[in-house]
Amino acid sequence: MNRKRISLRQELPLLVWLVFVWGALWQNFSPGNLLFGALIAVLVARIFYLPPVELGGRFNVLRAVPFALVFLGKVVAASFQVMYLAVVRGPDVVSAIVAVPLRSHSDLLVTATGHVISLIPGSLVVEVDRSTSTLYIHGINVRNAEDAAKLRKEVRDTEAGLIRIMGTRDELSALTQEIAA
Amino acid sequence: MNPDTVIDAVSGVFMVTGALMSLAAAIGLLRFPDLMSRMHAATKPQVLGLFLLLAALGLQMRTWSVWPVLLVAWLFQLLTVPVSAHMVGRAGYRTKHLHPELLSSDELEAIVQRAAQKAARQAATHGADDDEAGR
Incomplete structure:
Protein backbone atom coordinates (compact mmCIF):
# COMPACT_ATOMS: atom_id res chain seq x y z
CA MET A 1 0.00 0.00 0.00
CA ASN A 2 1.64 3.19 -1.12
CA ARG A 3 -1.36 5.48 -0.85
CA LYS A 4 -0.88 8.59 1.18
CA ARG A 5 -1.99 8.07 4.78
CA ILE A 6 -4.12 10.75 6.30
CA SER A 7 -3.39 12.10 9.75
CA LEU A 8 -5.15 10.65 12.77
CA ARG A 9 -6.67 14.05 13.47
CA GLN A 10 -8.38 14.03 10.07
CA GLU A 11 -9.56 10.48 10.57
CA LEU A 12 -10.81 11.05 14.11
CA PRO A 13 -14.41 12.13 13.30
CA LEU A 14 -14.88 8.92 11.28
CA LEU A 15 -13.44 6.74 14.06
CA VAL A 16 -15.60 8.41 16.73
CA TRP A 17 -18.69 7.86 14.57
CA LEU A 18 -17.82 4.18 14.00
CA VAL A 19 -17.31 3.61 17.74
CA PHE A 20 -20.63 5.34 18.45
CA VAL A 21 -22.43 3.09 15.93
CA TRP A 22 -20.77 0.04 17.51
CA GLY A 23 -21.90 1.04 21.00
CA ALA A 24 -25.38 1.89 19.77
CA LEU A 25 -25.81 -1.45 17.98
CA TRP A 26 -24.74 -3.42 21.07
CA GLN A 27 -26.71 -0.99 23.26
CA ASN A 28 -23.72 -1.14 25.56
CA PHE A 29 -21.46 1.86 26.24
CA SER A 30 -19.20 0.19 28.84
CA PRO A 31 -15.47 1.03 28.52
CA GLY A 32 -14.53 -2.54 27.50
CA ASN A 33 -17.04 -2.65 24.66
CA LEU A 34 -16.04 0.82 23.44
CA LEU A 35 -12.36 -0.16 23.49
CA PHE A 36 -13.07 -3.24 21.37
CA GLY A 37 -15.21 -1.08 19.09
CA ALA A 38 -12.33 1.38 18.69
CA LEU A 39 -10.01 -1.49 17.75
CA ILE A 40 -12.45 -2.67 15.09
CA ALA A 41 -12.97 0.93 13.88
CA VAL A 42 -9.23 1.39 13.33
CA LEU A 43 -9.00 -1.97 11.54
CA VAL A 44 -11.96 -1.17 9.29
CA ALA A 45 -10.59 2.30 8.49
CA ARG A 46 -7.24 0.71 7.55
CA ILE A 47 -8.51 -2.19 5.48
CA PHE A 48 -11.46 -0.59 3.73
CA TYR A 49 -9.64 2.65 3.02
CA LEU A 50 -11.75 5.39 1.44
CA PRO A 51 -10.69 8.81 0.19
CA PRO A 52 -10.81 11.10 3.22
CA VAL A 53 -13.57 13.67 3.51
CA GLU A 54 -12.00 17.10 3.35
CA LEU A 55 -13.23 18.93 6.41
CA GLY A 56 -13.15 22.70 6.60
CA GLY A 57 -10.98 22.64 9.71
CA ARG A 58 -13.56 24.25 11.96
CA PHE A 59 -16.89 23.33 13.50
CA ASN A 60 -19.06 25.85 15.30
CA MET B 1 -50.94 13.40 36.80
CA ASN B 2 -48.16 10.82 37.08
CA PRO B 3 -45.23 10.77 34.64
CA ASP B 4 -46.28 7.44 33.13
CA THR B 5 -49.56 8.86 31.86
CA VAL B 6 -47.76 11.82 30.33
CA ILE B 7 -45.23 9.57 28.56
CA ASP B 8 -48.01 7.33 27.29
CA ALA B 9 -49.96 10.32 26.02
CA VAL B 10 -46.94 11.84 24.25
CA SER B 11 -45.93 8.57 22.62
CA GLY B 12 -49.56 8.00 21.61
CA VAL B 13 -49.65 11.38 19.86
CA PHE B 14 -46.29 10.63 18.20
CA MET B 15 -47.47 7.25 16.94
CA VAL B 16 -50.72 8.57 15.49
CA THR B 17 -48.96 11.51 13.82
CA GLY B 18 -46.24 9.22 12.50
CA ALA B 19 -48.80 6.86 11.02
CA LEU B 20 -50.58 9.87 9.52
CA MET B 21 -47.32 10.92 7.85
CA SER B 22 -46.91 7.49 6.28
CA LEU B 23 -50.49 7.78 5.05
CA ALA B 24 -49.65 11.21 3.58
CA ALA B 25 -46.70 9.67 1.73
CA ALA B 26 -48.98 6.97 0.31
CA ILE B 27 -51.62 9.50 -0.78
CA GLY B 28 -48.90 11.60 -2.38
CA LEU B 29 -47.54 8.63 -4.35
CA LEU B 30 -51.03 7.92 -5.60
CA ARG B 31 -52.16 11.44 -6.44
CA PHE B 32 -49.13 13.38 -7.67
CA PRO B 33 -48.86 13.62 -11.46
CA ASP B 34 -45.23 12.81 -12.25
CA LEU B 35 -42.20 10.98 -10.94
CA MET B 36 -40.42 13.89 -9.34
CA SER B 37 -43.36 15.26 -7.39
CA ARG B 38 -43.94 11.68 -6.21
CA MET B 39 -40.38 11.62 -4.91
CA HIS B 40 -41.29 14.61 -2.72
CA ALA B 41 -44.04 12.51 -1.17
CA ALA B 42 -41.69 9.56 -0.75
CA THR B 43 -39.02 11.53 1.11
CA LYS B 44 -40.34 14.16 3.48
CA PRO B 45 -43.37 12.73 5.30
CA GLN B 46 -41.59 9.39 5.44
CA VAL B 47 -38.56 10.79 7.31
CA LEU B 48 -40.76 12.63 9.81
CA GLY B 49 -43.03 9.62 10.21
CA LEU B 50 -40.07 7.38 11.03
CA PHE B 51 -38.73 9.98 13.48
CA LEU B 52 -42.04 10.14 15.34
CA LEU B 53 -42.46 6.36 15.46
CA LEU B 54 -38.89 5.85 16.71
CA ALA B 55 -39.37 8.56 19.34
CA ALA B 56 -42.57 6.89 20.52
CA LEU B 57 -40.70 3.56 20.67
CA GLY B 58 -37.91 5.14 22.71
CA LEU B 59 -40.42 6.64 25.15
CA GLN B 60 -42.25 3.35 25.58
CA MET B 61 -39.12 1.26 26.18
CA ARG B 62 -38.40 3.35 29.31
CA THR B 63 -34.65 2.79 29.05
CA TRP B 64 -31.90 5.12 27.90
CA SER B 65 -29.87 2.41 26.20
CA VAL B 66 -32.19 2.22 23.17
CA TRP B 67 -31.91 5.92 22.29
CA PRO B 68 -28.50 5.74 20.57
CA VAL B 69 -29.56 2.90 18.27
CA LEU B 70 -32.78 4.72 17.39
CA LEU B 71 -30.75 7.86 16.68
CA VAL B 72 -28.40 5.91 14.43
CA ALA B 73 -31.36 4.41 12.55
CA TRP B 74 -32.81 7.85 11.95
CA LEU B 75 -29.47 9.43 10.97
CA PHE B 76 -28.89 6.74 8.37
CA GLN B 77 -32.35 7.46 7.06
CA LEU B 78 -31.48 11.17 6.81
CA LEU B 79 -28.31 10.32 4.91
CA THR B 80 -29.77 7.80 2.47
CA VAL B 81 -33.20 9.23 1.63
CA PRO B 82 -31.96 12.35 -0.22
CA VAL B 83 -29.44 10.24 -2.14
CA SER B 84 -32.00 7.72 -3.34
CA ALA B 85 -34.48 10.49 -4.18
CA HIS B 86 -31.77 12.27 -6.14
CA MET B 87 -30.79 9.12 -8.06
CA VAL B 88 -34.39 8.30 -8.97
CA GLY B 89 -35.14 11.92 -9.86
CA ARG B 90 -32.03 12.21 -11.99
CA ALA B 91 -32.70 8.98 -13.84
CA GLY B 92 -36.33 10.02 -14.29
CA TYR B 93 -35.35 13.38 -15.73
CA ARG B 94 -32.91 11.88 -18.19
CA THR B 95 -35.39 9.29 -19.42
CA LYS B 96 -38.03 12.04 -19.75
CA HIS B 97 -40.42 10.71 -17.13
CA LEU B 98 -41.89 14.14 -16.58
CA HIS B 99 -44.74 16.29 -17.80
CA PRO B 100 -43.27 19.54 -19.19
CA GLU B 101 -46.71 21.17 -19.12
CA LEU B 102 -46.69 20.86 -15.32
CA LEU B 103 -43.37 22.69 -14.97
CA SER B 104 -43.60 26.48 -14.68
CA SER B 105 -39.92 26.73 -15.69
CA ASP B 106 -37.10 24.31 -16.44
CA GLU B 107 -33.58 25.71 -16.20
CA LEU B 108 -31.95 22.33 -16.67
CA GLU B 109 -33.46 21.50 -20.07
CA ALA B 110 -31.21 23.82 -22.13
CA ILE B 111 -28.08 22.51 -20.42
CA VAL B 112 -29.01 18.87 -20.89
CA GLN B 113 -29.82 19.50 -24.56
CA ARG B 114 -26.52 21.29 -25.11
CA ALA B 115 -24.65 18.38 -23.51
CA ALA B 116 -26.60 15.88 -25.63
CA GLN B 117 -25.81 17.83 -28.84
CA LYS B 118 -22.14 17.97 -27.91
CA ALA B 119 -22.11 14.23 -27.28
CA ALA B 120 -23.91 13.61 -30.59
CA ARG B 121 -21.44 15.80 -32.49
CA GLN B 122 -18.49 14.00 -30.90
CA ALA B 123 -20.00 10.63 -31.74
CA ALA B 124 -20.53 11.81 -35.36
CA THR B 125 -16.92 12.98 -35.82
CA HIS B 126 -15.58 9.82 -34.21
CA GLY B 127 -17.82 7.78 -36.50
CA ALA B 128 -16.40 9.61 -39.57
CA ASP B 129 -12.86 8.95 -38.37
CA ASP B 130 -13.64 5.26 -38.04
CA ASP B 131 -15.04 5.22 -41.60
CA GLU B 132 -11.87 6.75 -43.02
CA ALA B 133 -9.69 4.36 -41.08
CA GLY B 134 -11.78 1.50 -42.47
CA ARG B 135 -11.20 2.67 -46.05
Whole structure:
Protein backbone atom coordinates (compact mmCIF):
# COMPACT_ATOMS: atom_id res chain seq x y z
CA MET A 1 0.00 0.00 0.00
CA ASN A 2 1.64 3.19 -1.12
CA ARG A 3 -1.36 5.48 -0.85
CA LYS A 4 -0.88 8.59 1.18
CA ARG A 5 -1.99 8.07 4.78
CA ILE A 6 -4.12 10.75 6.30
CA SER A 7 -3.39 12.10 9.75
CA LEU A 8 -5.15 10.65 12.77
CA ARG A 9 -6.67 14.05 13.47
CA GLN A 10 -8.38 14.03 10.07
CA GLU A 11 -9.56 10.48 10.57
CA LEU A 12 -10.81 11.05 14.11
CA PRO A 13 -14.41 12.13 13.30
CA LEU A 14 -14.88 8.92 11.28
CA LEU A 15 -13.44 6.74 14.06
CA VAL A 16 -15.60 8.41 16.73
CA TRP A 17 -18.69 7.86 14.57
CA LEU A 18 -17.82 4.18 14.00
CA VAL A 19 -17.31 3.61 17.74
CA PHE A 20 -20.63 5.34 18.45
CA VAL A 21 -22.43 3.09 15.93
CA TRP A 22 -20.77 0.04 17.51
CA GLY A 23 -21.90 1.04 21.00
CA ALA A 24 -25.38 1.89 19.77
CA LEU A 25 -25.81 -1.45 17.98
CA TRP A 26 -24.74 -3.42 21.07
CA GLN A 27 -26.71 -0.99 23.26
CA ASN A 28 -23.72 -1.14 25.56
CA PHE A 29 -21.46 1.86 26.24
CA SER A 30 -19.20 0.19 28.84
CA PRO A 31 -15.47 1.03 28.52
CA GLY A 32 -14.53 -2.54 27.50
CA ASN A 33 -17.04 -2.65 24.66
CA LEU A 34 -16.04 0.82 23.44
CA LEU A 35 -12.36 -0.16 23.49
CA PHE A 36 -13.07 -3.24 21.37
CA GLY A 37 -15.21 -1.08 19.09
CA ALA A 38 -12.33 1.38 18.69
CA LEU A 39 -10.01 -1.49 17.75
CA ILE A 40 -12.45 -2.67 15.09
CA ALA A 41 -12.97 0.93 13.88
CA VAL A 42 -9.23 1.39 13.33
CA LEU A 43 -9.00 -1.97 11.54
CA VAL A 44 -11.96 -1.17 9.29
CA ALA A 45 -10.59 2.30 8.49
CA ARG A 46 -7.24 0.71 7.55
CA ILE A 47 -8.51 -2.19 5.48
CA PHE A 48 -11.46 -0.59 3.73
CA TYR A 49 -9.64 2.65 3.02
CA LEU A 50 -11.75 5.39 1.44
CA PRO A 51 -10.69 8.81 0.19
CA PRO A 52 -10.81 11.10 3.22
CA VAL A 53 -13.57 13.67 3.51
CA GLU A 54 -12.00 17.10 3.35
CA LEU A 55 -13.23 18.93 6.41
CA GLY A 56 -13.15 22.70 6.60
CA GLY A 57 -10.98 22.64 9.71
CA ARG A 58 -13.56 24.25 11.96
CA PHE A 59 -16.89 23.33 13.50
CA ASN A 60 -19.06 25.85 15.30
CA VAL A 61 -21.28 24.06 17.82
CA LEU A 62 -23.08 27.26 18.82
CA ARG A 63 -24.26 27.65 15.23
CA ALA A 64 -24.90 23.93 14.69
CA VAL A 65 -27.46 23.47 17.49
CA PRO A 66 -29.91 26.19 16.36
CA PHE A 67 -29.39 25.07 12.76
CA ALA A 68 -30.33 21.50 13.70
CA LEU A 69 -33.44 22.69 15.57
CA VAL A 70 -34.56 24.91 12.67
CA PHE A 71 -33.90 21.98 10.34
CA LEU A 72 -36.11 19.69 12.42
CA GLY A 73 -38.84 22.32 12.38
CA LYS A 74 -38.54 22.61 8.62
CA VAL A 75 -38.80 18.83 8.19
CA VAL A 76 -42.08 18.97 10.10
CA ALA A 77 -43.30 21.91 8.01
CA ALA A 78 -42.24 20.13 4.80
CA SER A 79 -44.14 17.00 5.73
CA PHE A 80 -47.35 18.87 6.45
CA GLN A 81 -46.92 20.88 3.25
CA VAL A 82 -46.54 17.73 1.15
CA MET A 83 -49.52 16.19 2.95
CA TYR A 84 -51.61 19.29 2.18
CA LEU A 85 -50.53 19.29 -1.47
CA ALA A 86 -51.17 15.56 -1.82
CA VAL A 87 -54.68 15.75 -0.43
CA VAL A 88 -55.86 19.12 -1.80
CA ARG A 89 -53.99 19.71 -5.08
CA GLY A 90 -53.02 16.20 -6.09
CA PRO A 91 -52.67 15.87 -9.87
CA ASP A 92 -52.81 19.63 -10.54
CA VAL A 93 -49.65 20.53 -8.65
CA VAL A 94 -47.25 22.74 -10.64
CA SER A 95 -43.47 22.44 -10.20
CA ALA A 96 -40.30 23.93 -11.63
CA ILE A 97 -36.66 23.05 -12.05
CA VAL A 98 -34.47 25.87 -10.78
CA ALA A 99 -30.71 26.27 -11.14
CA VAL A 100 -29.02 27.51 -7.98
CA PRO A 101 -25.30 28.39 -8.13
CA LEU A 102 -23.62 27.80 -4.77
CA ARG A 103 -20.78 29.81 -3.24
CA SER A 104 -18.69 26.91 -2.02
CA HIS A 105 -16.79 24.47 -4.22
CA SER A 106 -16.08 21.98 -1.43
CA ASP A 107 -17.64 18.57 -2.01
CA LEU A 108 -18.65 18.28 1.62
CA LEU A 109 -20.59 21.54 1.65
CA VAL A 110 -22.30 20.90 -1.69
CA THR A 111 -23.33 17.43 -0.45
CA ALA A 112 -24.52 18.75 2.90
CA THR A 113 -26.52 21.53 1.23
CA GLY A 114 -28.08 19.04 -1.16
CA HIS A 115 -29.08 16.77 1.72
CA VAL A 116 -30.61 19.54 3.81
CA ILE A 117 -32.39 20.98 0.77
CA SER A 118 -33.91 17.61 -0.12
CA LEU A 119 -35.51 17.37 3.32
CA ILE A 120 -36.90 20.87 3.81
CA PRO A 121 -40.07 22.23 2.20
CA GLY A 122 -40.69 21.80 -1.48
CA SER A 123 -37.28 21.01 -2.96
CA LEU A 124 -35.41 18.02 -4.35
CA VAL A 125 -31.99 17.88 -5.98
CA VAL A 126 -32.28 16.59 -9.55
CA GLU A 127 -28.80 17.24 -10.89
CA VAL A 128 -25.48 18.46 -9.56
CA ASP A 129 -22.90 20.22 -11.70
CA ARG A 130 -19.72 19.73 -9.75
CA SER A 131 -17.48 21.88 -11.96
CA THR A 132 -19.55 25.03 -11.34
CA SER A 133 -21.06 23.70 -8.09
CA THR A 134 -24.59 24.38 -9.29
CA LEU A 135 -27.56 22.49 -7.91
CA TYR A 136 -30.56 21.88 -10.14
CA ILE A 137 -33.52 21.70 -7.84
CA HIS A 138 -37.02 20.43 -8.49
CA GLY A 139 -39.35 22.61 -6.47
CA ILE A 140 -42.88 21.44 -5.84
CA ASN A 141 -45.66 24.04 -5.97
CA VAL A 142 -43.44 26.62 -7.72
CA ARG A 143 -45.93 28.47 -9.92
CA ASN A 144 -44.10 31.60 -11.04
CA ALA A 145 -40.80 33.46 -11.06
CA GLU A 146 -41.48 34.85 -7.60
CA ASP A 147 -41.74 31.36 -6.08
CA ALA A 148 -38.57 30.34 -7.92
CA ALA A 149 -36.70 33.34 -6.47
CA LYS A 150 -37.92 32.37 -3.00
CA LEU A 151 -36.65 28.81 -3.51
CA ARG A 152 -33.29 30.09 -4.72
CA LYS A 153 -32.96 32.34 -1.66
CA GLU A 154 -33.85 29.43 0.63
CA VAL A 155 -31.09 27.28 -0.86
CA ARG A 156 -28.51 30.07 -0.64
CA ASP A 157 -29.49 30.75 2.98
CA THR A 158 -29.13 27.06 3.84
CA GLU A 159 -25.68 27.03 2.33
CA ALA A 160 -24.77 30.20 4.28
CA GLY A 161 -25.85 28.48 7.51
CA LEU A 162 -23.71 25.44 6.70
CA ILE A 163 -20.70 27.63 5.86
CA ARG A 164 -21.09 29.31 9.26
CA ILE A 165 -21.04 25.87 10.89
CA MET A 166 -18.25 24.10 9.04
CA GLY A 167 -17.01 26.09 6.05
CA THR A 168 -13.36 27.03 5.73
CA ARG A 169 -12.16 30.38 7.05
CA ASP A 170 -11.89 31.75 3.51
CA GLU A 171 -15.48 30.84 2.73
CA LEU A 172 -16.63 32.38 5.99
CA SER A 173 -14.85 35.70 5.38
CA ALA A 174 -16.20 35.78 1.81
CA LEU A 175 -19.68 35.24 3.23
CA THR A 176 -19.38 38.03 5.81
CA GLN A 177 -18.12 40.39 3.09
CA GLU A 178 -21.02 39.44 0.84
CA ILE A 179 -23.56 40.12 3.59
CA ALA A 180 -21.88 43.41 4.59
CA ALA A 181 -21.91 44.60 0.98
CA MET B 1 -50.94 13.40 36.80
CA ASN B 2 -48.16 10.82 37.08
CA PRO B 3 -45.23 10.77 34.64
CA ASP B 4 -46.28 7.44 33.13
CA THR B 5 -49.56 8.86 31.86
CA VAL B 6 -47.76 11.82 30.33
CA ILE B 7 -45.23 9.57 28.56
CA ASP B 8 -48.01 7.33 27.29
CA ALA B 9 -49.96 10.32 26.02
CA VAL B 10 -46.94 11.84 24.25
CA SER B 11 -45.93 8.57 22.62
CA GLY B 12 -49.56 8.00 21.61
CA VAL B 13 -49.65 11.38 19.86
CA PHE B 14 -46.29 10.63 18.20
CA MET B 15 -47.47 7.25 16.94
CA VAL B 16 -50.72 8.57 15.49
CA THR B 17 -48.96 11.51 13.82
CA GLY B 18 -46.24 9.22 12.50
CA ALA B 19 -48.80 6.86 11.02
CA LEU B 20 -50.58 9.87 9.52
CA MET B 21 -47.32 10.92 7.85
CA SER B 22 -46.91 7.49 6.28
CA LEU B 23 -50.49 7.78 5.05
CA ALA B 24 -49.65 11.21 3.58
CA ALA B 25 -46.70 9.67 1.73
CA ALA B 26 -48.98 6.97 0.31
CA ILE B 27 -51.62 9.50 -0.78
CA GLY B 28 -48.90 11.60 -2.38
CA LEU B 29 -47.54 8.63 -4.35
CA LEU B 30 -51.03 7.92 -5.60
CA ARG B 31 -52.16 11.44 -6.44
CA PHE B 32 -49.13 13.38 -7.67
CA PRO B 33 -48.86 13.62 -11.46
CA ASP B 34 -45.23 12.81 -12.25
CA LEU B 35 -42.20 10.98 -10.94
CA MET B 36 -40.42 13.89 -9.34
CA SER B 37 -43.36 15.26 -7.39
CA ARG B 38 -43.94 11.68 -6.21
CA MET B 39 -40.38 11.62 -4.91
CA HIS B 40 -41.29 14.61 -2.72
CA ALA B 41 -44.04 12.51 -1.17
CA ALA B 42 -41.69 9.56 -0.75
CA THR B 43 -39.02 11.53 1.11
CA LYS B 44 -40.34 14.16 3.48
CA PRO B 45 -43.37 12.73 5.30
CA GLN B 46 -41.59 9.39 5.44
CA VAL B 47 -38.56 10.79 7.31
CA LEU B 48 -40.76 12.63 9.81
CA GLY B 49 -43.03 9.62 10.21
CA LEU B 50 -40.07 7.38 11.03
CA PHE B 51 -38.73 9.98 13.48
CA LEU B 52 -42.04 10.14 15.34
CA LEU B 53 -42.46 6.36 15.46
CA LEU B 54 -38.89 5.85 16.71
CA ALA B 55 -39.37 8.56 19.34
CA ALA B 56 -42.57 6.89 20.52
CA LEU B 57 -40.70 3.56 20.67
CA GLY B 58 -37.91 5.14 22.71
CA LEU B 59 -40.42 6.64 25.15
CA GLN B 60 -42.25 3.35 25.58
CA MET B 61 -39.12 1.26 26.18
CA ARG B 62 -38.40 3.35 29.31
CA THR B 63 -34.65 2.79 29.05
CA TRP B 64 -31.90 5.12 27.90
CA SER B 65 -29.87 2.41 26.20
CA VAL B 66 -32.19 2.22 23.17
CA TRP B 67 -31.91 5.92 22.29
CA PRO B 68 -28.50 5.74 20.57
CA VAL B 69 -29.56 2.90 18.27
CA LEU B 70 -32.78 4.72 17.39
CA LEU B 71 -30.75 7.86 16.68
CA VAL B 72 -28.40 5.91 14.43
CA ALA B 73 -31.36 4.41 12.55
CA TRP B 74 -32.81 7.85 11.95
CA LEU B 75 -29.47 9.43 10.97
CA PHE B 76 -28.89 6.74 8.37
CA GLN B 77 -32.35 7.46 7.06
CA LEU B 78 -31.48 11.17 6.81
CA LEU B 79 -28.31 10.32 4.91
CA THR B 80 -29.77 7.80 2.47
CA VAL B 81 -33.20 9.23 1.63
CA PRO B 82 -31.96 12.35 -0.22
CA VAL B 83 -29.44 10.24 -2.14
CA SER B 84 -32.00 7.72 -3.34
CA ALA B 85 -34.48 10.49 -4.18
CA HIS B 86 -31.77 12.27 -6.14
CA MET B 87 -30.79 9.12 -8.06
CA VAL B 88 -34.39 8.30 -8.97
CA GLY B 89 -35.14 11.92 -9.86
CA ARG B 90 -32.03 12.21 -11.99
CA ALA B 91 -32.70 8.98 -13.84
CA GLY B 92 -36.33 10.02 -14.29
CA TYR B 93 -35.35 13.38 -15.73
CA ARG B 94 -32.91 11.88 -18.19
CA THR B 95 -35.39 9.29 -19.42
CA LYS B 96 -38.03 12.04 -19.75
CA HIS B 97 -40.42 10.71 -17.13
CA LEU B 98 -41.89 14.14 -16.58
CA HIS B 99 -44.74 16.29 -17.80
CA PRO B 100 -43.27 19.54 -19.19
CA GLU B 101 -46.71 21.17 -19.12
CA LEU B 102 -46.69 20.86 -15.32
CA LEU B 103 -43.37 22.69 -14.97
CA SER B 104 -43.60 26.48 -14.68
CA SER B 105 -39.92 26.73 -15.69
CA ASP B 106 -37.10 24.31 -16.44
CA GLU B 107 -33.58 25.71 -16.20
CA LEU B 108 -31.95 22.33 -16.67
CA GLU B 109 -33.46 21.50 -20.07
CA ALA B 110 -31.21 23.82 -22.13
CA ILE B 111 -28.08 22.51 -20.42
CA VAL B 112 -29.01 18.87 -20.89
CA GLN B 113 -29.82 19.50 -24.56
CA ARG B 114 -26.52 21.29 -25.11
CA ALA B 115 -24.65 18.38 -23.51
CA ALA B 116 -26.60 15.88 -25.63
CA GLN B 117 -25.81 17.83 -28.84
CA LYS B 118 -22.14 17.97 -27.91
CA ALA B 119 -22.11 14.23 -27.28
CA ALA B 120 -23.91 13.61 -30.59
CA ARG B 121 -21.44 15.80 -32.49
CA GLN B 122 -18.49 14.00 -30.90
CA ALA B 123 -20.00 10.63 -31.74
CA ALA B 124 -20.53 11.81 -35.36
CA THR B 125 -16.92 12.98 -35.82
CA HIS B 126 -15.58 9.82 -34.21
CA GLY B 127 -17.82 7.78 -36.50
CA ALA B 128 -16.40 9.61 -39.57
CA ASP B 129 -12.86 8.95 -38.37
CA ASP B 130 -13.64 5.26 -38.04
CA ASP B 131 -15.04 5.22 -41.60
CA GLU B 132 -11.87 6.75 -43.02
CA ALA B 133 -9.69 4.36 -41.08
CA GLY B 134 -11.78 1.50 -42.47
CA ARG B 135 -11.20 2.67 -46.05
